[in-house]
Every structure is written in structure tokens, then in C-alpha cells.
Amino acid sequence: MRTITDPxxxxxxxxxxxxxxxxxxxxxxxxxFHDGHLSLMDAARAETDRLAVSIFVNPTQFGPSExxxxxxxxxxRDTALARERGADVLxxxxxxxxxxxxxxxxxxxxxSRHLCGASRPGHFRGVATVVxxxxxLAMPHLAVFGEKDRQQLAVIRTMARQLFIPTIIKGHSIVxxxxxxxxxxxxxxxxxxxxxxxxxxxxxLTALRDDLAAGERDVKTLLARLRERYGRTLPLGEVDxxxxxxxxxxxxxxxxxGPAVAAVAVRLGRARLIDNIELxxx
Amino acid sequence: MRTITDPxxxxxxxxxxxxxxxxxxxxxxxxxFHDGHLSLMDAARAETDRLAVSIFVNPTQFGPSExxxxxxxxxxRDTALARERGADVLxxxxxxxxxxxxxxxxxxxxxSRHLCGASRPGHFRGVATVVxxxxxLAMPHLAVFGEKDRQQLAVIRTMARQLFIPTIIKGHSIVxxxxxxxxxxxxxxxxxxxxxxxxxxxxxLTALRDDLAAGERDVKTLLARLRERYGRTLPLGEVDxxxxxxxxxxxxxxxxxGPAVAAVAVRLGRARLIDNIELxxx
Numbered sequence: 060m061r062t063i064t065d066p067x068x069x070x071x072x073x074x075x076x077x078x079x080x081x082x083x084x085x086x087x088x089x090x091x092f093h094d095g096h097l098s099l100m101d102a103a104r105a106e107t108d109r110l111a112v113s114i115f116v117n118p119t120q121f122g123p124s125e126x127x128x129x130x131x132x133x134x135x136r137d138t139a140l141a142r143e144r145g146a147d148v149l150x151x152x153x154x155x156x157x158x159x160x161x162x163x164x165x166x167x168x169x170x171s172r173h174l175c176g177a178s179r180p181g182h183f184r185g186v187a188t189v190v191x192x193x194x195x196l197a198m199p200h201l202a203v204f205g206e207k208d209r210q211q212l213a214v215i216r217t218m219a220r221q222l223f224i225p226t227i228i229k230g231h232s233i234v235x236x237x238x239x240x241x242x243x244x245x246x247x248x249x250x251x252x253x254x255x256x257x258x259x260x261x262x263x264l265t266a267l268r269d270d271l272a273a274g275e276r277d278v279k280t281l282l283a284r285l286r287e288r289y290g291r292t293l294p295l296g297e298v299d300x301x302x303x304x305x306x307x308x309x310x311x312x313x314x315x316x317g318p319a320v321a322a323v324a325v326r327l328g329r330a331r332l333i334d335n336i337e338l339x340x341x
Numbered sequence: 342m343r344t345i346t347d348p349x350x351x352x353x354x355x356x357x358x359x360x361x362x363x364x365x366x367x368x369x370x371x372x373x374f375h376d377g378h379l380s381l382m383d384a385a386r387a388e389t390d391r392l393a394v395s396i397f398v399n400p401t402q403f404g405p406s407e408x409x410x411x412x413x414x415x416x417x418r419d420t421a422l423a424r425e426r427g428a429d430v431l432x433x434x435x436x437x438x439x440x441x442x443x444x445x446x447x448x449x450x451x452x453s454r455h456l457c458g459a460s461r462p463g464h465f466r467g468v469a470t471v472v473x474x475x476x477x478l479a480m481p482h483l484a485v486f487g488e489k490d491r492q493q494l495a496v497i498r499t500m501a502r503q504l505f506i507p508t509i510i511k512g513h514s515i516v517x518x519x520x521x522x523x524x525x526x527x528x529x530x531x532x533x534x535x536x537x538x539x540x541x542x543x544x545x546l547t548a549l550r551d552d553l554a555a556g557e558r559d560v561k562t563l564l565a566r567l568r569e570r571y572g573r574t575l576p577l578g579e580v581d582x583x584x585x586x587x588x589x590x591x592x593x594x595x596x597x598x599g600p601a602v603a604a605v606a607v608r609l610g611r612a613r614l615i616d617n618i619e620l621x622x623x
Contacts, residue, residue: 070505080360161590163450163469163503169443187445195505197475221445223352223477308443 060142062149066157069150070196073111077198080106082199085199085226087190090114091244092140099203102231111187111197112141113150115157120185126329150197157192165191165222167214169223170309174210174322175333178299186213187218194224201227205234207241209320209335213309235261236319241334248330252295252296257332259292260325264336267321271338275313278303289325299324299331303338315340342424344431348439351432352478355393355541361482367481367508369472372396373413373526374422377516381485382426384513388460393479394423395432402467408611413529424591432478439474447473449496449506452591456492456604457615460581468493471546476506481538483509487509487516489523491602495591515616517543523616530612534577541574542607546618549603558597571607581606581613585620597622610613 063069064300076083084103088096104110114137121127134151141149164184170176171183194202204212216228234242239261242256249257267285275281282301289298301323303312315338322335345351358365366385370378381528386392396419403409416433423431446466452458453465486494490605498510516524521543522536531539557563564583571580585604587595594601597620604617 066505070507074507078360078362090439158503160503161449161499163500164446164448164450165504166448167443168446192503192505195507200509217443218445221440221442221474222447222476223348225352225356225477225480 060138060146060149062138062151064151064153064156065117066152066196069148070198071113072148072200073197076109081109083109083111083197085111085113085161085194085197085202087113087115087202087204088194089116089130089135089244091133091247091280093234093242093244093246094191095205095207095242097140099205099231100146100328102229103267104145107199107201109147110145111148111150111199111221112146113152113193113197115152115189115193117157117185117189118154119158119188120182121289122179124178126245131247140221150193153251155331157189162175164188165218167217167221169216170210170217170300170307173304173309173311174254174300174302175324176210176309178324183211183214187214190215191218191222194219194226199226201229203231207228207233207243207333207335209322210309212265213307216307239265241332242338243332246330248328250328253267253328253340255295256295258328258331259321260296260334261336262292263322264321264334268336270339271315271340276340278313278315281315285321285323293325293327295327297326299326306337342420342428342431344420344433346433346435348434349476351393351430354430354535355479355481358391358596363391364482365391365393365479367393367395367476367479367484369395369397369484369486371398371412371526372419373415373529374419375385375516375526375528377487377489377524379422379512380428380498380516381487382423382428385483385485388524389481389483391429393430393432393481394428395434395475395479397432397434397471397475398473399439399467400433400436401440401470402464404461404463407461408527413526417548420621421445432475439471441460441540446470447500451505452492452496452499452589455586455591455593456582457606458591460606465493465496468595472497472507473500473504476501476508481508483511484618485511485513488512489515489525489615489617491604492591495589498589521547525614527612527614528612532610535610535612538571538577539584539609541571542605542616543618544574545570546603546605546616550618550620553597553622558622560593560595563597563603565571567603567605574607575607576616577609579608581608586621
């Protein structure tokens with residue numbers, strides 16, 4: 060496995076592969092790998108000839124009061140894990156290399172409006188911009204993103220489709236701990252008490268799905284029950300949002316009459332955790 | 342020459358060429374060709390194996406009170422001219438094909454701030470977005486743009502470089518009528534009187550360059566003289582802006598101490614005409 064920090068060198072390698080007809084799979088990440096990341100690598104590897112992984116803690120997607128400086132990093136361990144998982148190249152650029160010269164932004168305003176976009180102004184502009192850059196550097200056949208960051212996936216899918224980036228954007232299902240907590244690099248922020256309570260985030264979503272299956276279609280009612288449940292089972296948590304949205308545009312729905320996504324963000328101690336579940340009324 | 346309206350078909354053809362090692366030259370236009378456009382095609386053709394030309398009157402770069410509906414069009418003549426000039430493919434998409442689904446914008450705020458960007462809010466966001474889409478569809482080796490739209494060229498160069506689009510962006514010098522008027526599709530808007538006066542736009546810029554050569558470096562002084570000259574020689578015209586800016590960032594300068602660009606926009610009857618000249622203090 061080669062490790063490359065220079066964007067031009069990374070692009071040259073990837074374009075060379077493309078010119079030779081090699082199908083490249085790509086997994087862009089912020090590092091500090093857990094099984095979720097590794098499953099994305101496996102998914103990309105399974106459908107392509109070469110695997111590129113990037114690690115870049117992208118400053119432009121963090122707000123001024125967010126955890127950019129504290130975001131967990133372990134490049135040595137990540138490098139070993141990427142190699143073990145069969146990556147052919149690991150791309151680890153510096154912020155200066157990714158952002159040089161006058162500003163250029165890629166913005167996906169409609170899909171970014173709600174959920175995390177409302178709580179984190181500018182976050183998805185940073186995500187869309189850096190992922191556009193990374194995709195245009197790697198120009199992969201396939202790029203894989205985790206469905207935990209469901210709105211991020213919708214933003215990236217929209218961006219890639221509207222800009223005609225010739226890459227298949229694939230979502231990969233959420234990898235969870237045995238007790239149901241969605242894996243996240245930010246789970247390391249949790250105290251023991253918070254960690255014990257954290258699986259209730261997912262439990263609330265499955266209960267909501269059960270309510271839907273039992274016939275409740277009204278979003279206000281479904282979300283009021285979810286908030287009530289979180290109040291009981293997650294006393295240390297503070298709900299940032301609970302929403303039921305369209306699976307592609309991420310706009311809030313009032314009734315669940317077709318495929319939808321229930322998405323939540325909860326502050327638990329130092330961590331802000333997100334999770335979601337697909338809903339399909341029978 | 343093939344004419345293609347479907348973006349997917351155009352992209353597939355161009356990616357196929359790229360995979361075969363064919364060097365593609367690309368000239369994106371809004372059509373209604375004059376010799377300026379044709380010289381861009383010649384410049385692209387000279388350095389590549391295949392030539393793609395696009396005609397797309399991009400709605401998102403026109404303001405609500407601008408000339409989108411009136412913008413001159415002649416697809417039949419343009420098609421014949423592109424064929425004569427050796428184009429291998431002419432891409433003529435519909436607005437619906439270029440803009441479908443939730444909005445995505447590419448913005449280059451710093452380079453877009455002054456000159457035409459100040460007079461035409463949103464104009465360069467529309468330009469940067471559509472050119473990003475066109476470049477990603479064609480993925481050419483080389484794309485050629487006219488230097489008459491000097492700020493547009495700077496916006497596109499910045500956009501392509503910052504997004505790592507693997508295309509050489511080449512500027513081509515302004516093609517002028519015998520009397521010095523910069524060729525523009527919008528020159529058809531001019532009445533006979535206005536047309537007779539229009540060469541004074543360029544004449545003012547060469548006089549400014551002469552003032553610089555004679556030792557005047559102060560931008561305020563140079564621009565005051567230019568305004569005064571336009572007042573005398575262009576009585577039918579209304580100056581939108583006269584500026585001397587940095588050649589890459591397009592930010593106004595106060596002294597000319599290195600390479601710079603003098604740029605003007607003048608309203609003359611129904612037409613808004615732009616022109617510019619490179620300055621290099623000796």
C-alpha cells in the first residue's frame with residue numbers, strides 16, 4: 060500500500076489506473092477507523108480492482124464551536140488497518156493542499172436545509188466541497204459512504220449527480236455495536252454512564268418503526284412518542300432533533316405514505332450522536 | 342460531426358475517447374458564433390485530437406431583468422460553422438437536462454466579488470456551476486475560453502484548479518473588428534450610431550495603457566482620465582464600471598506595480614458591452 064499526501068500525485072496515480080481500465084473503489088473518511096469504516100472498504104473492494112482510502116479531517120465542515128481540534132486521530136493504527144483491509148493507496152492530504160488559493164464552494168442548499176444542516180450551519184457546504192474535490196482527484200468507478208450519515212449521503216449523491224461526476228455513489232448500511240449503538244468515531248467521547256444509555260437512541264428508532272407498523276402514519280404523533288421515550292430512557296441526553304424526512308431530498312414529511320427516513324441527533328455529554336432508520340409503510 | 346443533446350450520451354462518448362487516450366479539446370459557448378468563437382475552436386483543435394463544442398444559453402447566469410429571452414440564437418448557422426471548423430461533436434443540451442433535481446451550486450466568491458460580479462449578482466455562480474458541469478461531462482484535456490470575458494476566465498480557472506478538474510484551462514486573446522470593437526454576440530443589439538461609437542471602448546483602454554507607459558501608476562488618476570475620455574468620446578454610453586484589477590484574483594488595485602488588467606463595462610443602448618486590456622508596467 061502506498062501512502063500519498065500530494066493531491067497531484069494521488070490524481071496522477073488514479074487517472075493512470077482509469078486510463079488502463081482499472082476499476083477503482085474509493086472510501087473517503089476522516090480516519091479513526093472502526094468496523095463501520097472497514098465495512099465500507101470491504102464493500103468497495105468487492106466491486107472493484109483497486110481500493111483507495113482517504114483520511115482527511117476536513118476543517119470546513121466543522122463549525123467554530125465544534126470539535127475539530129479534539130476530533131480523534133490515530134494515523135498509525137489507521138494505516139495498518141487500511142493495509143490489512145487491502146487498500147492499494149492511502150491518501151492523507153494536508154488542509155493546505157486541499158484548500159489553496161481563492162475560495163471555491165460546492166453547495167447543495169435544499170438537501171442541506173434540515174436535520175444536521177439546520178443544527179450545523181455550513182457543515183454540508185464543507186462536506187460537499189471536500190467530497191467533490193476528493194472524487195475529482197480519485198475519479199473512481201465507485202465511492203462508498205456509510206448510511207449513518209444519511210443526510211451527508213443524500214447531499215453527496217445529489218452533488219455527484221447534478222455535477223455529472225462519473226462515479227457510482229453507494230450507501231452502506233449502518234454497522235452497530237452488539238447493543239445497537241451505531242458505530243462512530245465520536246463514541247470515544249462518552250463516559251461509562253453515557254455509553255450505557257446510548258443504545259436507547261437506536262431503540263427509540265426501532266420503537267418508532269413498530270408504531271408505524273401498528274398503523275400510525277402521522278409524523279407529529281410518531282415524533283411526540285419518540286421524544287417522550289427519549290425523555291424516559293435517555294435522561295442524560297438532550298435531543299437536538301427528531302425528524303421524519305423524504306429519503307432523497309431530506310425534507311420533513313407530515314404523513315408517512317411512502318419510503319421515509321427517521322433521523323435523530325442527540326447530545327450525550329461531549330458527544331453529539333446521530334442515527335437513523337429506514338421506514339417503509341406496509 | 343455528431344450533434345448530441347443528452348448529457349449522458351455526450352459524457353459516454355467523451356469518456357470513451359479519454360479511455361482510448363484521445364486528447365479532447367472543448368469549447369463551451371452560448372452560441373451565435375462570431376470569429377471570436379471560431380478562433381477558440383481553432384486554438385483547441387490545434388492542440389488536441391478531437392474537438393467538442395457546446396452551445397447552451399445558461400439560464401442561471403442571467404439575472405431576472407437581463408436578456409435571457411432576447412439572447413441571440415441561430416442553431417442552424419452555428420451547426421454549419423462548428424462542422425466547417427472541424428468540430429467532432431456539438432453538444433446542445435436543454436436547460437432541463439442540465440438542471441434536474443435538487444439545486445447544486447458551485448461558487449467562487451472572492452474572484453466573483455468585483456467588476457461584473459458586483460453588477461450582476463449571481464452571474465458567476467451560474468457560470469461556475471454550468472462550466473463545472475460541462476467540464477465534468479466532457480472531461481477534456483483542454484478547454485478554451487475567450488479573454489474578453491476576463492473575469493469569467495479567472496472564475497473558471499480558479500474553480501477548475503480548486504476542484505482539481507484535470508483539464509487545462511486556456512485563455513485565448515480577444516478577437517476584434519477592424520476598428521477595435523471586441524467581438525460579442527451582443528453587438529447585434531447596437532444601433533448604427535451606437536455601433537459607430539463602440540470602438541471608443543477599446544480606444545479608451547489603449548489610451549490608459551499609454552498613460553501607464555508614460556509613467557502614471559496611480560489607479561485613481563488612470564481611471565479618472567478614462568472616465569473623462571469616455572464622457573467625451575462615448576456620449577451615448579453609460580459606464581457601468583472601470584477598474585484596474587489583479588489578473589488572477591480580480592481584486593481592485595490602488596497602484597499598478599506589476600501585471601494587472603484594466604476592465605470596463607459600458608451600457609450602450611440595449612447592449613452591455615465589456616472589454617479589457619492587459620497592463621504590464623515597464
